[in-house]
Amino acid sequence: MARIGVFVCHCGENIGRTVDCARVAGEIGKLPGVVHSVDYKYMCSDPGQALIKQAIAEKGLTGVVVSACSPHMHERTFRRAAGGAGLNPFLCEMANIREHCSWIHEDREAATDKAIDLARVIVEKVKRNVPLETIRIPVEKRALVIGGGIAGIQAALDLADGGAEVVLVEKEPSIGGHMSQLSETFPTLDCSQCILTPRMVEVYQHPRIRLMAYCEVDAVEGYIGNFKVTIRQKARSVDETKCNGCGACQKACVVKNVPSEFDERLGKRTAIYVPFPQAVPNIPVIDREHCAYFKGRARGMKKDACGKCKEACARGAIDFAQEDRFVTEKVGAIVVATGYELYSIGKDQPAAGLKGYGEYGYGTVPDVIDGLQFERLASASGPTAGKLLRPSDGKVPKKIVFLQCVGSRDPAKGIDYCSKVCCMYVAKHTMLYRHKVHDGEATVFYMDVRAAGKGYDEFTRRAVEEDGAVYVRGRVSRVYRDGDVVKVLGFDTLNGTPVEIDADMVVLATAMRPRKGIEKLAQTLSVSYDRHGFINEAHPKLRPVETNTAGVFVAGACQAPRDIPDSVAMASAAAAKVLGLFSNEMLEREPTVARVDAALCAGCFHCERVCPYGAVEHKEVRDRKGNLLKVVADVNPGVCQGCGTCQATCPSKSVELMGFTDEQIYAEVNALAL
Amino acid sequence: MKELRDLATKLLAEGTVNVVLGWEEGPRGVRPAFATDAAAAGRLVFDPRCTQNLVPYLSPRRTQVKKLGKAAVVVKGCDARAVAGLVRETQLAREDVVVIGVRCGGVIADPASPEPLSPATVADRCPGCNSREPKLADHTVGELPAAPPGESRRDVRIADLEARTADERWAFWQDELGRCVRCHACREACPMCFCERCVADKTQPQWVDSSPHPRGAFAWNVTRALHLAGRCVDCGECERACPVDIPLGLLNLKLARVASERFGYTATDDPAVPSPVGSFQKDDAQEFIL
Structure with missing residues (x-):
């Protein structure tokens, strides 16, 4: 026979003002099976909790109902109190008479009646509660970091320094990401490579980091604490164990005119290449699309068309026959840091809805470039060795026009968000320009200058006040080539006049977009993403680096446009979250997970198809002799999040959600209806 | 032959x-x-x-x-x-x-x-x-014979039911389903009713009243029809098995049409086509989500 104790909380005036708590306690006390029913000012306070513990001990309660606030608020508190008094914590439930009653009603009589109903429903449920045990699952104390840009590097280093093993996967031949392409960084104008490359080397040398460059995540199985990740090692055509990075192969390569990705197509590279001299690892890769040997093969030539790199390699590291390999890594947590790419200004658009800016002449006028291309022109390691020369004729541009918000804040072109970093990098560009070309004129077309951040507004002011950048508020309607100059037609909305500028070069401050292929990766990881493809955080304020899948974290510009300080801060935050997870020997999970009755399951696997977490597995049922009787569904408690979709879908109702069984729900409905 | x-x-x-x-x-x-x-x-x-x-x-x-x-x-x-x-x-x-x-x-x-x-x-x-x-x-x-003779009788009946008011339809089904004796022959004859333990036989809790009372008869027949919505292969066995001639085919066909209109799913003999239950498509109608 059930012996239920009911504890009605006034929550100060929060509940007490609208609900007659004493009447609730009195009415509920008359229900069969309720042996104890009291009200108190603050149940969550120490004396309030003591009331519960005392009643459990003295009256031998078999179940507890706390009629108070939302279970989100204090279910843990009261379950801990019940557990402390020797009752299984899952025999304690809450009836929400605050958010669901007192806060939303005014009529005291009616609200009190409703509070009685709400409490009665939970009493009927608790009568059918059974003790549940917390699920404990082991943790693999290794982390996978996807993406080797500054966010991935920071996360990997913080994790490894914190004692965790790290697998860092980068899809390009070298780590470093976009930061390695930058010339200088705001708001301090320190050289990007000077601060980044030591960190890259640190990653390479760290005993607890396994660097996997030129690799991609192919598949992910498992769940928090126990992921199994399949990683594709793309064929470099160079044996990493033999290569010592001497560079002889690149000198020998006959193909020398491949547009360099690292230099944003402003420079050239060979077919066997390292992206930049400070690459980590410093091991070249053969670009099979452009390599003479592979092109010859593709044309079906019997004789090898080339082989100069192989001849030049003293260590015999060139391996034309190398193929993609797959390795499996077991990890307990995953940090996604895949970064960004720039909005495509020209004709080729990666997604429907993005329209590009044909009117700005990008791709047809050579002296119209984007922000990253300007970085390469300004960079000492760039194609012009740091001299600012325009791409068309190599002349020093005396007049540069910068356009902000190209792609961003423009729903008509497909992106309505603010790309956040452009105001700052445009200010930086005008300064870099003036520092290199002292008589140069920089004009910036802007919508408004957004420079929130430590030292940021001072930085943009400096561009205007010290380095003479001219800021014109307004948009540009057209950019076209007119003889030797690039004509910019715009409108100054402060003066209300049209503006026409004969520029030598135009730089478009294009918006950040998530990396191509992010949707596929997000689907592989079962994390959600917004309509732009940015990974969704679990809570925009309170859980900024977690995702909706337990054990998967997010850092940097794959979550939203981020600058370097933001990315680094997020990466460290994600690392701290992972290290917090790894500080447990075993992970504790709420036991409110689904369970399949194998005897009744017919194995139609509707549950498998509807499970959003991939928690449903196949289990063989055999007789004593080992003959296969049937294959049934089985829920992995480590993956199950207790959403109950399988329970609702099962046609024969052979799945139960622990703590929310059909019987409990049925009893609740009956308590309300009968 | x-x-x-x-x-x-x-x-x-x-x-x-x-x-x-x-x-x-x-x-x-x-x-x-x-x-x-x-x-x-x-x-x-x-x-x-x-x-x-x-x-x-x-x-x-x-x-x-x-x-x-x-x-x-x-x-x-x-x-x-x-x-x-x-x-x-x-x-x-x-x-x-x-x-x-x-x-x-x-x-x-x-x-x-x-x-x-x-x-x-x-x-x-x-x-x-x-x-x-x-x-x-x-x-x-065999050789392909001539197409089946006659016109669809069910189309006429469904159109007739659809033209009625909700109250009239309710009265119609109360009359039809009221005859149900809960013999479950429809279930036994159905190729798609393969559960080890039918939800109608579940006792803890008993979702479906087991007596041939109108409430039980409704609960059973509606549950059966919904479980077969979009899954029914339209072989006619349930209706043929029914000892009291309930027009189960009308219910099945109507629900099959709803499944087809709402989710673009039609029962087919291609097993590679995913089941309508659990196959999610981005453009599935979801106006019921507030």
Whole structure:
């Protein structure tokens, strides 16, 4: 026979003002099976909790109902109190008479009646509660970091320094990401490579980091604490164990005119290449699309068309026959840091809805470039060795026009968000320009200058006040080539006049977009993403680096446009979250997970198809002799999040959600209806 | 007929299968046959009286046929959808059954009918049939006969019901379902009702009242119809099995149309087409989410 104790909380005036708590306690006390029913000012306070513990001990309660606030608020508190008094914590439930009653009603009589109903429903449920045990699952104390840009590097280093093993996967031949392409960084104008490359080397040398460059995540199985990740090692055509990075192969390569990705197509590279001299690892890769040997093969030539790199390699590291390999890594947590790419200004658009800016002449006028291309022109390691020369004729541009918000804040072109970093990098560009070309004129077309951040507004002011950048508020309607100059037609909305500028070069401050292929990766990881493809955080304020899948974290510009300080801060935050997870020997999970009755399951696997977490597995049922009787569904408690979709879908109702069984729900409905 | 008998005999003789499920002449019209030897295979028939769907015998819940060993089953186009349904919902491995398809020109509602196939005797599902030649069959026999005679009677009845008010429809179904005696013959005859324990038999809690009281009858028939929404293969067995002539086919067909309009799913004999339950598409209607 059930012996239920009911504890009605006034929550100060929060509940007490609208609900007659004493009447609730009195009415509920008359229900069969309720042996104890009291009200108190603050149940969550120490004396309030003591009331519960005392009643459990003295009256031998078999179940507890706390009629108070939302279970989100204090279910843990009261379950801990019940557990402390020797009752299984899952025999304690809450009836929400605050958010669901007192806060939303005014009529005291009616609200009190409703509070009685709400409490009665939970009493009927608790009568059918059974003790549940917390699920404990082991943790693999290794982390996978996807993406080797500054966010991935920071996360990997913080994790490894914190004692965790790290697998860092980068899809390009070298780590470093976009930061390695930058010339200088705001708001301090320190050289990007000077601060980044030591960190890259640190990653390479760290005993607890396994660097996997030129690799991609192919598949992910498992769940928090126990992921199994399949990683594709793309064929470099160079044996990493033999290569010592001497560079002889690149000198020998006959193909020398491949547009360099690292230099944003402003420079050239060979077919066997390292992206930049400070690459980590410093091991070249053969670009099979452009390599003479592979092109010859593709044309079906019997004789090898080339082989100069192989001849030049003293260590015999060139391996034309190398193929993609797959390795499996077991990890307990995953940090996604895949970064960004720039909005495509020209004709080729990666997604429907993005329209590009044909009117700005990008791709047809050579002296119209984007922000990253300007970085390469300004960079000492760039194609012009740091001299600012325009791409068309190599002349020093005396007049540069910068356009902000190209792609961003423009729903008509497909992106309505603010790309956040452009105001700052445009200010930086005008300064870099003036520092290199002292008589140069920089004009910036802007919508408004957004420079929130430590030292940021001072930085943009400096561009205007010290380095003479001219800021014109307004948009540009057209950019076209007119003889030797690039004509910019715009409108100054402060003066209300049209503006026409004969520029030598135009730089478009294009918006950040998530990396191509992010949707596929997000689907592989079962994390959600917004309509732009940015990974969704679990809570925009309170859980900024977690995702909706337990054990998967997010850092940097794959979550939203981020600058370097933001990315680094997020990466460290994600690392701290992972290290917090790894500080447990075993992970504790709420036991409110689904369970399949194998005897009744017919194995139609509707549950498998509807499970959003991939928690449903196949289990063989055999007789004593080992003959296969049937294959049934089985829920992995480590993956199950207790959403109950399988329970609702099962046609024969052979799945139960622990703590929310059909019987409990049925009893609740009956308590309300009968 | 000879082609079918020869094929069955050959499959049995070469040991490809141990039993061939087909139809044979019985004391009262045609009846299901379980041919395990050449003599029995020689008695198999196929004509417009072969209205029964034999696929329910392959459902794992019915173990009698399984005990005989590997089976071949003779299917019409409608029955083939049931094979696909069982494969789709992992009740049957496609390689565990040999499917013999028969080209069909419509069947008579009553397998014991002495009348020939005519617009008056044709089964409800046949007029307008577009799957008279099972695509998933391993072997297909016979010549394709003329299309089934007559016009769809169900279209008229559904249109008639749709034209009525909600109250009138309620009265109609109260009258029809009120006759239900809860014998569950509809469930036993259905190829897609393969649960080990039907939800109607669950007692803790008892979701479906077990008595033939109107409330229980409604709960049962609505549950059955909803569980088959989009999954029903339209073989007509439930309606044929019903001892009190409830027009279950109308319920099934209406729900099949809803599933088709709302989710673009139509029961097919291609097992690779995913089940409507649990197959999520981005453009699924979701106006019910507030």
